[in-house]
Amino acid sequence: MVRLKSLELDRLWQPGLLLLSVVVAVALLTLWLRRRVVRARMLARFRHARDVEDSAVQLLHERGYRVLGRRVPVRYSIWVDGVATPVDLQLDYLVERDGTQYVAEVKSGAVATSLAHAATRRQLIEYGIATQTSEVLLVDPERDTISTVRITSPASRVRRLSFTLVATYFFGALTGALVALWLRLQ
Numbered sequence: 001m002v003r004l005k006s007l008e009l010d011r012l013w014q015p016g017l018l019l020l021s022v023v024v025a026v027a028l029l030t031l032w033l034r035r036r037v038v039r040a041r042m043l044a045r046f047r048h049a050r051d052v053e054d055s056a057v058q059l060l061h062e063r064g065y066r067v068l069g070r071r072v073p074v075r076y077s078i079w080v081d082g083v084a085t086p087v088d089l090q091l092d093y094l095v096e097r098d099g100t101q102y103v104a105e106v107k108s109g110a111v112a113t114s115l116a117h118a119a120t121r122r123q124l125i126e127y128g129i130a131t132q133t134s135e136v137l138l139v140d141p142e143r144d145t146i147s148t149v150r151i152t153s154p155a156s157r158v159r160r161l162s163f164t165l166v167a168t169y170f171f172g173a174l175t176g177a178l179v180a181l182w183l184r185l186q
Contacts, residue, residue, distance in 0.1 A: 053092070055142075056106040056139045058141075060093065070092070072090065072094045073088065073090055074090070074091055076089070089127070091103050092106045092139075102148075103131050105123065107120060107139070113138065124136045134151050134152065135149065
């Protein structure tokens with residue numbers, strides 16, 4: 001009787017083991033396929049980015065820019081409580097036209113090329129700060145556009161306003177002095 005129960009238990013375990021083996025095999029196959037799909041998408045994105053960058057060079061040349069450097073490393077510092085923290089950047093392109101150098105950032109797609117997109121806006125501002133320039137080129141080869149993005153801050157507007165006020169006061173005082181001198185000579 002004991003042997004009979006053992007045989008019955010063996011017959012019950014066999015379908016369970018088969019089912020478990022199938023589940024494990026399907027899970028492993030799913031993981032393998034998922035990795036392949038993720039890798040294929042990543043490679044497609046890299047290929048697309050490379051193609052966009054190549055198109056950007058062509059567009060820059062067509063618009064009269066000369067490429068001085070590609071993937072140009074730049075370092076600047078952020079000071080926190082008197083301690084400098086170096087920040088490394090890699091500019092897409094450094095270009096020149098009519099004797100003026102520009103940083104050119106290449107973007108593609110509807111979201112990334114929009115200045116409403118915070119990440120793009122912040123990146124362009126950071127490039128302006130790092131390179132101490134007020135203009136950065138936003139290159140979109142898919143739309144065949146190169147936009148000049150001017151970066152200003154409230155502080156620069158205050159400086160311009162202060163200069164305007166000082167210049168106005170100076171010229172007003174100079175004009176008043178000249179009128180007074182002219183009246184005396186009359």
